[in-house]
Amino acid sequence: ETGVTQTPRHLVMGMTNKKSLKCEQHLGHNAMYWYKQSAKKPLELMFVYSLEERVENNSVPSRFSPECPNSSHLFLHLHTLQPEDSALYLCASSQDHRAFNTQYFGPGTRLTVL
Amino acid sequence: AQKVTQAQTEISVVEKEDVTLDCVYETRDTTYYLFWYKQPPSGELVFLIRRNSFDEQNEISGRYSWNFQKSTSSFNFTITASQVVDSAVYFCALSGNFSGNTPLVFGKGTRLSVIA
Numbered sequence A: 001e002t003g004v005t006q007t008p009r010h011l012v013m014g015m016t017n018k019k020s021l022k023c024e025q026h027l028g029h030n031a032m033y034w035y036k037q038s039a040k041k042p043l044e045l046m047f048v049y050s051l052e053e054r055v056e057n058n059s060v061p062s063r064f065s066p067e068c069p070n071s072s073h074l075f076l077h078l079h080t081l082q083p084e085d086s087a088l089y090l091c092a093s094s095q096d097h098r099a100f101n102t103q104y105f106g107p108g109t110r111l112t113v114l
Numbered sequence B: 001a002q003k004v005t006q007a008q009t010e011i012s013v014v015e016k017e018d019v020t021l022d023c024v025y026e027t028r029d030t031t032y033y034l035f036w037y038k039q040p041p042s043g044e045l046v047f048l049i050r051r052n053s054f055d056e057q058n059e060i061s062g063r064y065s066w067n068f069q070k071s072t073s074s075f076n077f078t079i080t081a082s083q084v085v086d087s088a089v090y091f092c093a094l095s096g097n098f099s100g101n102t103p104l105v106f107g108k109g110t111r112l113s114v115i116a
Helices: none
Strands: A004-007 A010-013 A018-025 A031-037 A044-050 A053-057 A064-070 A073-079 A087-094 A109-113 B003-005 B010-014 B019-021 B024-026 B033-039 B046-052 B059-061 B064-069 B074-079 B088-095 B110-115
Touching: A004 A087, A010 A018, A018 A031, A018 A087, A031 A073, A044 A064, A044 A073, A053 A064, B003 B088, B010 B019, B019 B110, B024 B074, B033 B074, B046 B059, B046 B064, B074 B088
Parallel strands: A010 A109, B010 B110
Antiparallel strands: A004 A018, A018 A073, A031 A044, A031 A087, A044 A053, A064 A073, A087 A109, B003 B024, B019 B074, B033 B046, B033 B088, B059 B064, B064 B074, B088 B110
């Protein structure tokens, strides 16, 4: 596989469920990102990891818990979500975490919270 | 603070027409980078171009061209002879801090619909 992959592509969950989103990059990059894209809102940066260390956490609620076990994999663990968390969650990677590097995005996971 | 404004929320054109998507940015940095991404209905953001603030030459790639003007803080994107496959949301983005302390800032996007 090439580029950035995300699974699952679609997820429907209840507010009491626990689920995880997975992202994998095959580009040899050292930085990975989680973004949230809600309808009619700009892309919101959630988390940034560089060499498996978290370097950015933009006041994201604790019901979202990221994990970066190595530079190729990034997870977003979800628990007790709210309906307003329904959105497209996009993963991206770049050479390093400095913002001038081009970020390459995965296809996203469309999450619906019932 | 960095800011990107894409004033056109939605544009609709007939196939084969030319269309220009506007992007205006604000930054206090002297070194910065500008990006365009395409988001088709499938959801993935596809990287189109990256330009640095020192290179004001216009760029052409097939039917795509970009006009970077520092004097007006604009980085506009033109699609020539548009096709239905160009239908997507297009995002302009700005990286305004070379040291990396400021994250990439995206505009709200312009939804382009190309009608056959």
